[in-house]
Each structure stands twice: as C-alpha cells, then as structure tokens.
Amino acid sequence: MSSKLAWDDFRLVKAITDHGGLTGAAAALSVNHSTVFRRLGQIEELVGMPLFERRKTGYVATVAGAEMAALAGRMEEHVTAFSRRLAGRDVAPSG
Numbered sequence: 001m002s003s004k005l006a007w008d009d010f011r012l013v014k015a016i017t018d019h020g021g022l023t024g025a026a027a028a029l030s031v032n033h034s035t036v037f038r039r040l041g042q043i044e045e046l047v048g049m050p051l052f053e054r055r056k057t058g059y060v061a062t063v064a065g066a067e068m069a070a071l072a073g074r075m076e077e078h079v080t081a082f083s084r085r086l087a088g089r090d091v092a093p094s095g
Contacts, residue, residue, distance in 0.1 A: 010072035017069035020058035
C-alpha cells in the first residue's frame with residue numbers, strides 16, 4: 001500500500017460523512033459498497049486511527065474523520081472556483 005494519502009481518499013471520507021454510511025457514499029462515488037468498505041479500512045490503517053464510529057444508525061465521523069472531510073470540502077471548493085475562473089477567461093491567444 002502507498003504511504004501517502006490521495007485525493008480519492010479524501011473524497012471517499014467526505015462521501016461517507018455526507019451520506020452517513022457506505023451505501024450512500026458508494027452510490028455518490030459510483031463504486032461498489034465493498035470497494036468503499038475496503039478503501040476505508042486501508043485509509044484508516046494508513047492514518048493509524050479510526051475515521052468513523054460504526055453505529056446502528058450509520059457512520060459518524062470521529063474528530064480525525066471530520067477534519068479530513070472538511071479538508072476535502074475545502075479542496076473541492078477550490079477546484080470548483082478554479083474551474084469557474086478558467087471558464088470565464090478567453091482561451092484564444094492574445095497579443
């Protein structure tokens with residue numbers, strides 16, 4: 001396994017947080033439920049701590065999980081803002 005977190009790891013944690021569980025996260029990410037389950041286990045092993053409390057009512061982010069999801073949200077906002085700025089520019093060469 002890689003020793004570094006990837007953007008997709010942050011997206012996965014954010015999706016679980018947003019949807020309160022693996023099934024909703026899997027649907028949002030267009031992947032299989034078992035893929036989300038497996039990747040979450042790998043990410044938690046990588047960071048060395050649980051990112052979610054598993055409850056009967058769903059998954060609730062720990063402090064670390066909430067921080068990772070919040071960071072993913074900020075990264076997503078920056079990407080969206082960048083895309084909007086690019087869309088507003090004239091792509092033809094100038095000069």
